[in-house]
Amino acid sequence: MPKLKSFILNDQKYYVNEQLNIFDLIEYFRYNLDLLVIEYNYLICEKKSWQKIFINEGDKIEVVTIVGGG
Structure with a gap:
């Protein structure tokens, strides 16, 4: 049985019991993939690596969405 892992996403704590990557x-959460910047443990992630970075216990993730205005 997989171990339950906790991580922080945008200052909220979540739990997962399966292997999950940034892309998943x-x-x-149905974010628009074209308008995102992802910070993973205080480092900006390139879009090409989202499927290679798996979430671990205690990770901190920030999702910043880009919006336009005028």
């Missing part, structure tokens, strides 16, 4: 997380 973005899809789950």
Whole structure:
């Protein structure tokens, strides 16, 4: 049985018991993939690496969405 892992996403604590990568997380929350900046443990992630970075116990993730205005 997989171990329950906790992580922080945009200052809220979440729990997961399966292997999850950054891309899976973005899809789950239905973010617009074209308008995002992801910070993973205080480092900016390149879009090409989202499927290679798996969430671990205690990770801190910030999702910043870009909006236009005028």
